[in-house]
Amino acid sequence: MQATVELPEAVLRQIEMVARQEGATPADLIRRLVEAHIETSNAPSQRNLEARLPLIPASETGPIQPVTGKDADANLW
Numbered sequence: 001m002q003a004t005v006e007l008p009e010a011v012l013r014q015i016e017m018v019a020r021q022e023g024a025t026p027a028d029l030i031r032r033l034v035e036a037h038i039e040t041s042n043a044p045s046q047r048n049l050e051a052r053l054p055l056i057p058a059s060e061t062g063p064i065q066p067v068t069g070k071d072a073d074a075n076l077w
Contacts, residue, residue: 015029015030
C-alpha cells in the first residue's frame with residue numbers, strides 16, 4: 001500500500017540525512033518510525049505500579065488488632 005504524506009521541507013531534509021547515515025531510504029526510515037510509534041502507542045501503559053507500604057499509615061488507623069477465625073465468624077454471621 002502506498003500513501004502520500006506532506007512534510008515540511010526541513011523535516012524531509014532531516015529524514016533524508018538520517019536515512020543516508022543509516023544506509024536506508026527515506027521511505028524505509030519513515031516506515032520504521034511509524035511502525036515503532038504504533039507499537040508503543042498500542043502497548044499497555046508503562047505506569048509505575050509500585051506502592052509504598054503501608055498504604056494507610058498506622059497513625060491514621062490506630063493499632064491493628066489480631067483477628068481469629070472465631071472473631072471473623074462473629075462478625076460475619
